[in-house]
Amino acid sequence: MRTLVLARNEFIKTRRRVAFLVAFGGFSALMAVGFAGVRYRGAERAGHAFALPGAWSEILGGPGVMSAFFASMVLVLLVASEFTWRTARQNVIDGLSKEEFFAAKLLLLPVVGIVFFGALLLVGGGFALSATHGATEPLVRAADAEFMGGALIGLLGWGALAFLLAITIRSSGPAIGVFFLYFLAEQIIGQLIARIGPTATTATRYLPTAVF
Amino acid sequence: MPVIETSALTKRYGDVLAVDAISFSVEQSQVFGFLGPNGSGKTTTIGMLLGIITPTAGDVRLLGLTGRIGLHQARQRIGATLETPNFYPHLSGRDNLRIVANLKGVDRQRIESTLDLVGLLARGGHKFHGYSLGMKQRLAIAATLLGDPELVILDEPANGLDPEGIREVRDLIVDLGARGKTVFVSSHLLHEVERCCTHVAILSKGRLVRQSSVRDLLAGATALEVRADDPERLRWAALAYPRATGAEIDGDTVVVRLADDDAAAFNQFLAGHGIFVSRLAPRSLSLEEAFIGLTRDETTNERTGVA
Numbered sequence: 032m033r034t035l036v037l038a039r040n041e042f043i044k045t046r047r048r049v050a051f052l053v054a055f056g057g058f059s060a061l062m063a064v065g066f067a068g069v070r071y072r073g074a075e076r077a078g079h080a081f082a083l084p085g086a087w088s089e090i091l092g093g094p095g096v097m098s099a100f101f102a103s104m105v106l107v108l109l110v111a112s113e114f115t116w117r118t119a120r121q122n123v124i125d126g127l128s129k130e131e132f133f134a135a136k137l138l139l140l141p142v143v144g145i146v147f148f149g150a151l152l153l154v155g156g157g158f159a160l161s162a163t164h165g166a167t168e169p170l171v172r173a174a175d176a177e178f179m180g181g182a183l184i185g186l187l188g189w190g191a192l193a194f195l196l197a198i199t200i201r202s203s204g205p206a207i208g209v210f211f212l213y214f215l216a217e218q219i220i221g222q223l224i225a226r227i228g229p230t231a232t233t234a235t236r237y238l239p240t241a242v243f
Numbered sequence: 244m245p246v247i248e249t250s251a252l253t254k255r256y257g258d259v260l261a262v263d264a265i266s267f268s269v270e271q272s273q274v275f276g277f278l279g280p281n282g283s284g285k286t287t288t289i290g291m292l293l294g295i296i297t298p299t300a301g302d303v304r305l306l307g308l309t310g311r312i313g314l315h316q317a318r319q320r321i322g323a324t325l326e327t328p329n330f331y332p333h334l335s336g337r338d339n340l341r342i343v344a345n346l347k348g349v350d351r352q353r354i355e356s357t358l359d360l361v362g363l364l365a366r367g368g369h370k371f372h373g374y375s376l377g378m379k380q381r382l383a384i385a386a387t388l389l390g391d392p393e394l395v396i397l398d399e400p401a402n403g404l405d406p407e408g409i410r411e412v413r414d415l416i417v418d419l420g421a422r423g424k425t426v427f428v429s430s431h432l433l434h435e436v437e438r439c440c441t442h443v444a445i446l447s448k449g450r451l452v453r454q455s456s457v458r459d460l461l462a463g464a465t466a467l468e469v470r471a472d473d474p475e476r477l478r479w480a481a482l483a484y485p486r487a488t489g490a491e492i493d494g495d496t497v498v499v500r501l502a503d504d505d506a507a508a509f510n511q512f513l514a515g516h517g518i519f520v521s522r523l524a525p526r527s528l529s530l531e532e533a534f535i536g537l538t539r540d541e542t543t544n545e546r547t548g549v550a
Contacts, residue, residue: 040342047333121329124293125346125386126319 037135090155099186102147103193114201252301274420276436279446322387323396332372347390376403437530470522
């Protein structure tokens with residue numbers, strides 16, 4: 032497996048991809064505006080400071096889900112287009128094994144995940160740090176690190192589902208559509224299970240997105 | 244050892260038999276034309292040669308290697324395109340070649356010289372989606388040549404090219420042949436194939452109808468130029484002759500293709516039908532005429548049940 036070659040080629044392709052640049056720029060801008068609002072509104076309200084380390088739960092909560100959503104959409108766009116353009120086939124003709132082709136795409140999963148998660152931590156953490164004065168605790172507590180790890184695994188879980196849909200459906204539009212439908216279907220299934228009784232309700236905690 | 248060798252290669256899609264047990268071989272340094280009408284199974288065959296399409300039956304050997312792993316190893320030593328040029332539309336021609344170069348372990352210097360070779364050096368920095376079809380074809384050829392391959396497989400490389408572009412592709416193929424490379428090219432531009440290929444295989448409805456050197460094919464492919472008072476009546480009489488494979492009116496002459504070269508028997512047949520010819524002369528066929536004759540024979544045999 033020529034991991035370095037695969038990574039180099041994915042870098043050449045991704046850095047010029049408008050879908051990636053727009054999604055990353057849009058996500059970062061959205062996070063910056065959102066966290067700026069929380070930080071400065073928080074400063075005006077007594078008793079609610081958007082400061083570290085307490086702010087991690089706010090950073091990783093709703094915005095964390097948003098980062099998983101953006102990263103998943105970007106993954107679908109980056110992976111499915113290879114089949115639309117038939118570059119997947121040409122890559123194999125050019126000497127890539129089929130295993131290497133999928134490995135190259137799989138490399139995108141942690142990289143895209145870490146890029147979006149990193150942006151979330153940097154932007155959110157940056158605003159929270161600017162409001163942190165005289166903290167008595169470490170900026171990242173053990174519990175915060177655990178929460179971060181969990182959120183990152185959750186993001187990778189969503190990304191894995193998006194990746195699976197992209198390589199199965201091989202077309203970005205329908206893959207994104209099925210991705211949304213899946214979440215909708217899971218919500219409905221969860222509610223139907225919950226109607227059975229309190230014991231069955233426990234089972235809904237083990238549905239894929241609930242686990243993530 | 245043949246560079247390409249197939250044995251009873253077959254591909255079936257449901258009820259459709261796309262490729263019907265074809266066996267052929269391509270030797271080193273041959274410039275091999277792979278001909279056939281649209282839908283005759285050329286691209287499916289090339290897909291199987293490259294290991295992209297799994298055969299229903301039969302065997303492929305590429306550079307002496309076979310099987311999934313063998314064909315993967317062989318692909319690293321060849322340059323090939325299948326159907327339309329498939330590149331990343333958002334990347335420049337140069338970046339696209341950089342990706343291929345990384346896969347083939349080729350030095351970056353070679354990218355510039357290859358772009359220069361196909362006349363794209365000045366436009367190498369432009370995005371692929373802005374290229375004309377001709378430029379896309381040239382980039383595809385550049386990609387196949389990047390790794391200095393032992394075998395070059397080109398699927399309809401002249402598609403979408405203007406006459407100047409077609410001439411350039413032809414010169415490039417001739418040049419590759421002159422440098423001892425084995426070139427396997429599928430095309431429907433028969434006069435181009437005639438000018439640059441040393442050997443051909445002709446496919447019709449998934450079946451291989453002929454494989455030979457271009458010289459042998461043309462030497463064996465003769466027709467008769469026949470003149471008589473009534474060309475139309477002559478044509479109908481010629482078509483009724485059991486050994487005739489075709490007859491067309493060309494001005495005041497009827498060109499008759501025969502399955503054998505027995506002109507005397509044909510003349511006797513015409514006389515028996517009250518047609519007396521004023522001229523009867525052999526005529527060498529072009530590859531195009533030979534191709535039409537062979538593919539028509541195949542259709543006729545199919546209709547009449549001749550194996």
